[in-house]
Amino acid sequence: MSEERSDETKRPPWWTTPRCRHPRARCCCMGTVYILRCSDGRLYVGSTIDLPRRLIQHADGTGSSYTRRRLPVELVWSEDCARVDDAFRWEKRIQGWSHAKRFAFIDGGLDAIRGWSARQRRELRSAET
Structure with a gap:
């Protein structure tokens, strides 16, 4: 009688697993x-x-x-x-993202684009008026 394999061993070798075994x-x-x-x-x-x-x-x-x-x-x-x-x-x-947002991200990382979402810009505009 053969032993039943778990789902983990049935997956193909390229299947991404939560824990990679590679260096x-x-x-x-x-x-x-x-x-x-x-x-x-x-x-x-x-x-x-x-x-x-x-x-x-x-x-x-x-x-x-x-x-x-x-x-x-x-x-x-x-x-x-x-x-x-x-x-x-x-x-x-x-x-x-827009090209302007991409360029800002390249120059300054995530901190440079905080507040660039359309929703945040709308909220900022409505707060200013």
């Missing part, structure tokens, strides 16, 4: 969110598990069609995240 120096479960400045001044936001490789792909025109049309690109900000899905969530969050 923390550069784990395959870790992700990086990054912002590139394109030649026309626009910003590109992305996430990856291998930033050096991804930057090479962007530089040689194989990274994305958006950056391919706007070469050369320059890395202006990046942040390592404990998990790939955290990096992806940050990417989507930053992509929803």
